[in-house]
Amino acid sequence: MNGGVTFVDPVAPRPYSGAPGALAGLGGTESTLVRVCESLSAHMPVRVRQTARQLPVEIAGGVSYADLDLRRPLPENPDRIVVVNSLKVAPKLARLHPHARVHVWLHVFPGRHTLRLAPALKAHGVDIICVSRSQARWLECELGDDAPPITHVHNPIADDLAPDGTARDPNLLLFASSPHKGLAQVFERFERLKIRFPDLRLAVADPGYLDWPTGRIPEGVLPLGRLSQPDLIDWMRRALCLFYPQDHFAETFGLVIAEANAVGCAALLHRGLGANDEVASGPGQCIDTTDADAIAARIADWRAAAPATPFAEPRPEFRLSHVAAQWARLLETVPQATRATA
Structure with missing residues (x-):
């Protein structure tokens, strides 16, 4: 060449x-x-x-x-x-x-x-x-x-991304994508979920490359704005899961899903949408997110296992x-x- x-x-x-x-x-x-x-x-x-x-x-x-x-x-x-x-x-x-x-x-x-x-x-x-x-x-x-x-x-994803023993906060969910990737729907589903689990918070990291209307922001949302990559990874280590229960936007890959999984953070994803099932590394991450009961049951299971148990793992083919x-x-x-x- x-x-x-x-x-x-x-x-x-x-x-x-x-x-x-x-x-x-x-x-x-x-x-x-x-x-x-x-x-x-x-x-x-x-x-x-x-x-x-x-x-x-x-x-x-x-x-x-x-x-x-x-x-x-x-x-x-x-x-x-x-x-x-x-x-x-x-x-x-x-x-x-x-x-x-x-x-x-x-x-x-x-x-x-x-x-x-x-x-x-x-x-x-x-x-x-x-x-x-x-x-x-x-x-x-x-x-x-x-x-x-x-x-x-x-x-x-980076070769060195791996779980490091950071304790997971059972009340902390994380959305880490541009708001056009279904954030309005994520807000709606978070608000319904919060009725069952009042202590839940949803941290929202926005890369900032697209301004997008998301409607009313529910109580319990923590706007993080644009984060550096190391800071984003720190939030992934602490969060109970990457909270992505939307069925409007299909990911062609979903880099934040792969990165979150690599540090042991599960991703709650809509089954059959885009590359979700292909990228998610562990069982139970892809569900029917139009079903509020299914979302609540999965969050309840993960909260019961927190803070010590990684719910996902690195995928060598993504390194x-x-x-x-x-x-x-x-x-x-x-x-x-x-x-x-x-």
Whole structure:
């Protein structure tokens, strides 16, 4: 890989890197990209190009970050190009770089009109890398015969995340996602649950990248705002569970679920929604969250076991070292498909 790999991010709202503080206010997609790129940089040249970046080249964590001009070929002439979330940009880069392997790294569920771009991906030899098996299966069903090659690589969690013996507070629940991911519904279900368990509190950590209406905030909610990653992990260690009983927003992976489980914190999730069942590491975390009695019964069981018992455990296949090795193999071995020439 003389030209290395270039990750192209045409959708992030602002430039970012692995420099201290550079990911503040952004989501799991950007932090995952930085983790993967920094791990790969030990084995190959890695660049990240961003439409939102106007500053000169920045080097952080062994990765080069630079601006992106989609009107002309990338000057580094990479062997591999990984486009974040844009089915529209990938065929354009495939035309500009006929000798490169081009992939779309898909962290979202595309809308209907975006899915119509799939034949162009197939014609230009572009494959799709999903972040979970469930997302990949959904995409295959949606696209049918129009589907290009689709695979998946899970998003990574840190290698050293593990339970550390911190006592769990039987009255502390935690929501740690952007409010558009069902927080209004979580508030409703927390308020009903609090009738049965009046001492419950719900801490809400908001990464702050999207302002979203959530309606009235119930009594017992503790707004934490934006937390650093170490502070968030500390709350996960203390909380009875990650409280996520909503059936409106489907996660393509659910990084906070994997991180919470890795430190022994169970996640109360809606069964069959997105990647919930795939990512949850222990039994009993995925239930029918439209059933208030089922929610109350599961919380009662976990409260009875607190504070000492971890309810979940780390998953080795989500560890950064494992995920980075998958990426390295994928970038070396994915075959180039036949491309359209126009």
